[in-house]
Amino acid sequence: MNVQKIRNGLVIDHIRAGAGLKVFNWLKLDRAPFTVAMIMNAPSSQMGKKDIIKIDNVIDIDYSVLGFIDPNITVSVIEDEHVARKITLTMPDRVENVIKCRNPRCITSSETAIPHVFHLVDRKRAEYACIYCDELYRAGIGEFL
Amino acid sequence: MLKGRHVIEPGDLSIQELDDLFSLAEQIIKQPERYSEVCRGKILATLFFEPSTRTRLSFEAAMLRLGGSTLGFADPGASSTTKGESLTDTIRTVSSYSDVIAMRNPKEGAALLASQVSSVPVINAGDGGHHHPTQTLTDLLTIRAYKGKTEGLTIGLCGDLKFGRTVHSLAKAMSRYPRNRFVLISPPELEIPDYIISRVFKPAGVSFTQCRRLEEAIGDLDILYMTRVQKERFFNEQDYVRLKDSYILDAEKMKLARKDLTVLHPLPRVNEISVEVDSDPRAAYFPQVKYGMYARMALILQLLGMESRAPARETPAPQLAPQPTAPQPTAHRTPAAPKGGTAK
Numbered sequence: 265m266n267v268q269k270i271r272n273g274l275v276i277d278h279i280r281a282g283a284g285l286k287v288f289n290w291l292k293l294d295r296a297p298f299t300v301a302m303i304m305n306a307p308s309s310q311m312g313k314k315d316i317i318k319i320d321n322v323i324d325i326d327y328s329v330l331g332f333i334d335p336n337i338t339v340s341v342i343e344d345e346h347v348a349r350k351i352t353l354t355m356p357d358r359v360e361n362v363i364k365c366r367n368p369r370c371i372t373s374s375e376t377a378i379p380h381v382f383h384l385v386d387r388k389r390a391e392y393a394c395i396y397c398d399e400l401y402r403a404g405i406g407e408f409l
Numbered sequence: 410m411l412k413g414r415h416v417i418e419p420g421d422l423s424i425q426e427l428d429d430l431f432s433l434a435e436q437i438i439k440q441p442e443r444y445s446e447v448c449r450g451k452i453l454a455t456l457f458f459e460p461s462t463r464t465r466l467s468f469e470a471a472m473l474r475l476g477g478s479t480l481g482f483a484d485p486g487a488s489s490t491t492k493g494e495s496l497t498d499t500i501r502t503v504s505s506y507s508d509v510i511a512m513r514n515p516k517e518g519a520a521l522l523a524s525q526v527s528s529v530p531v532i533n534a535g536d537g538g539h540h541h542p543t544q545t546l547t548d549l550l551t552i553r554a555y556k557g558k559t560e561g562l563t564i565g566l567c568g569d570l571k572f573g574r575t576v577h578s579l580a581k582a583m584s585r586y587p588r589n590r591f592v593l594i595s596p597p598e599l600e601i602p603d604y605i606i607s608r609v610f611k612p613a614g615v616s617f618t619q620c621r622r623l624e625e626a627i628g629d630l631d632i633l634y635m636t637r638v639q640k641e642r643f644f645n646e647q648d649y650v651r652l653k654d655s656y657i658l659d660a661e662k663m664k665l666a667r668k669d670l671t672v673l674h675p676l677p678r679v680n681e682i683s684v685e686v687d688s689d690p691r692a693a694y695f696p697q698v699k700y701g702m703y704a705r706m707a708l709i710l711q712l713l714g715m716e717s718r719a720p721a722r723e724t725p726a727p728q729l730a731p732q733p734t735a736p737q738p739t740a741h742r743t744p745a746a747p748k749g750g751t752a753k
Binding site for chain 2: 367369370371372373374375377378385386391393394395396397398400
C-alpha cells in the first residue's frame with residue numbers, strides 16, 4: 265500500500281495496533297480540512313503490527329494526551345518532505361477530560377459539570393487513578409470523552 | 410498549623426500534626442472546662458447527605474462542648490439537592506454561613522470536590538466507601554490511649570474490608586508508623602481493594618497476611634478492628650444476605666486472643682460482636698466513641714486556629730475518671746479514660 269509523501273505535516277508513528285482510531289478521534293481528524301491518512305496494522309519489526317497517522321499539515325497537538333494513550337508513540341515533524349525533528353512522548357503526571365471515570369459511586373457520576381481528572385500513580389505499571397475516588401485505570405484504556 | 414486547611418483523608422495530616430492533635434485531645438480530656446467557651450460565636454455546618462447518627466452527633470457534641478453552634482441537615486431530603494442543586498452550589502452557599510463544614514456524602518470524592526469550592530475548612534465525615542478520616546483520628550487516639558503507642562503493632566482487620574471505608578483509612582494511617590503489620594480477615598468477596606495493597610502497603614513496606622478465619626489469626630493480634638457488613642454498600646441484596654454473618658466475634662473466640670488484645674469497632678454494631686463480649690475488658694469500642702468526640706473537638710479547634718484561646722490552667726488538673734473496675738489483664742495498658750467517660 266502506498267501513501268503519498270507529505271510536504272509539511274506530522275507523522276504519528278508506533279501507535280499500538282488498534283489504538284490508532286482513538287488517536288484519530290481524539291485529534292478530531294475526521295473534521296480536518298486537510299489530508300489525513302490512517303494506516304492500520306502496518307508491519308513493524310519492533311511491534312509486530314502498528315498504526316500510523318499521517319497529517320498533511322502542522323497542527324497543535326496535546327502531546328500529554330498522546331503520551332497517556334500510548335507513551336511509545338513517536339511524532340515526526342515533516343518540513344519540505346524531510347523529518348525536521350522527532351518528539352518522543354512520556355506519560356503525563358495528570359490528564360483532564362480524556363477518559364471518563366466509570367465508577368458509579370464516584371462523585372463525577374452525579375456532578376456532571378466537573379472535569380474527570382486522573383493522576384499518574386505508577387509509571388511502571390502505567391496506572392492512573394481518579395483524583396476523586398481513586399479508581400485505577402491503565403493508561404490508554406478506558407471510555408474516552 | 411491546621412488553620413484553614415481541609416481534612417479529606419488521613420494522609421492530609423502529617424505524623425507531627427497528628428501527634429499535636431492527639432496531644433490537644435488529651436489536654437481536652439484532662440481539662441474539658443478550659444475549652445468549653447473557646448468556640449463561642451463559631452458555627453459548624455453538618456451536611457449529611459447520607460443517614461448517620463453517631464458521626465453527626467459526635468461532630469455536633471464536639472462543637473457544642475467547645476461553646477460553638479451547629480446548623481445543617483441530617484437527611485438529604487431536607488436539602489436543596491432534591492431540587493436538583495449541585496453539590497458545589499450547596500457548598501458555596503453553606504460556606505457563606507459557617508466557619509467549618511463536616512460533610513458526609515455517599516459519593517466517593519464528594520468531600521474533595523467540596524473542598525475545591527468551599528471558602529471554609531471542610532472535614533470529610535465519610536464519602537461513600539472511600540475515606541472517613543475522623544473515624545481514623547478516633548481509632549488512633551483510642552489505640553494511643555490503650556497501647557501507649559501507634560507503632561510496632563499487629564492489627565487485625567476483620568469483616569468487610571472491601572467497602573469498609575474506616576478500614577481503608579485506618580490501614581493507610583497505621584501504615585505510616587513503623588513496624589506495624591496487618592492481618593486481613595475477610596471472605597474473598599470482601600477482600601481489601603487492590604489499591605490499598607499496591608499503593609499503601611507495598612510502597613510503605615508494610616507486612617500483611619490474608620486469611621479467611623478469625624480463629625486462625627486472633628491469637629497473634631494486638632488490635633482487632635471489627636467491621637459491619639453494610640447493606641447500603643451492596644447493589645445486590647442476595648450478596649448482602651449471603652455475607653452479612655461471615656465473621657462474628659464471641660466469647661469463645663475471645664478465649665483464643667491475647668490478654669492484652671484491644672477490640673475496636675467503628676459502630677454501629679449489628680451482630681458481628683456478640684453482646685457477651687461487651688463486658689470483656691479488652692472490648693474498647695464504647696470508650697472509642699468518646700475518644701471520637703474529643704478527637705473531633707481537637708480537630709475543630711485546630712482548623713479554626715483557636716487551640717491557643719483556651720484560658721491558662723489556673724487549678725491543678727482534676728483526677729481522671731476512675732479506672733476500670735473489671736479485672737485488667739497483666740499486660741493490658743489502661744488508657745487515660747475520658748473524663749466522665751464510659752471506659753470500663
